[in-house]
Amino acid sequence: MKDHQLNELFEKARPHFDHKEPLPGHQARFLEKLNDAGTEPSKGVSWWKPLSIAASIVLVVALSIGQGLLKTTEQERIAEISPEISNSQFYFANIIEQQVKQLEQENSPETKKIIEDALEQLALLESDYKKLENDLLKGGDDKFILQAMIQNFQTRIDLMQDVLAQIEIIKTLKNQQNENNIT
Template sequence: MKINEFEEFFESANFDIEEPQTDHRDKFARKLEKSRKSGKAGSNSRKIWSGLLSIAAILALVLLLSNNFNQANQSDLASISPEMKQTQQFYSGLIEKELIALNAEATPETQMIIKDALQQLKKLENRYKRMENDLLESGNDKRVIHAMIQNFQQRIDLLSEVLEQIENIKSLNNQNYESNTI
């Protein structure tokens, strides 16, 4: 068939010839109400969707965290030498452990300290990314490598200090609770 024949066929054909039955809406409403009463429509599908959404949220969180640490692991510092790769993996692992410990200590009393620490950590990560570009431009300049290692150390020091502050807060709270006994 040629294009003109197709156009003529579609222009002449009337595809909209069926009308729904007059009681179509009533039948649909009754079926919907019946499924609501029996609990079929909402409960099973909600459970399934709830489970799927939970799994998706966990996967998204894992991917986000692994992406942040993989970016550090895939940086140019690791490509300089096997020793630099080991150094980078060591520091990245320590930072990851400290972050897990920090998140485990999250309470209403420590929320502001943790939030501030994460903001400072983000600033240090941004500086590190700029240093990666500097490293590429400088051709593996030792000063840039040293600055990158210092950045890792600063991040670990920051997380350690915050964990220490949280421990101090917890011990102060424990002392207050002990002195308020009946």
């Protein structure tokens, strides 16, 4: 619509708009309210802003806590899928941890290289295990993945036992050399 058509429309409708006059003193009351609004805020409105900010903070904190409580860890989700693997994982992890501590106690210049290699292999096997956990959580073939997870633990234990046996051989050979050098 063009401006002149819009003006014509309002001119035709004017009698319907202008049918009441404001009450006497309207302009004075309006100006007084306008002047008062700029100088002094009303008492009732002043608490709404801080109260709404506090309520927002409480809401955010409550949601954060609730979200944290609802999250389940990977271990909990794996335990839901297979309680047996959770128990096996705890058992095997303890055995491996004990063997790693024993391995670190055997650290010497003669065994340093073999221990470093063993720890690197353990890290690779742990990485493979994490991939198997992810596959299990994504809904892969449960039986196959669970067997692979247990096999991974068994491989780590076998690796540690082999390394400890090799360290014992190294220690025995060193002791024999020392005995031969003394006599």
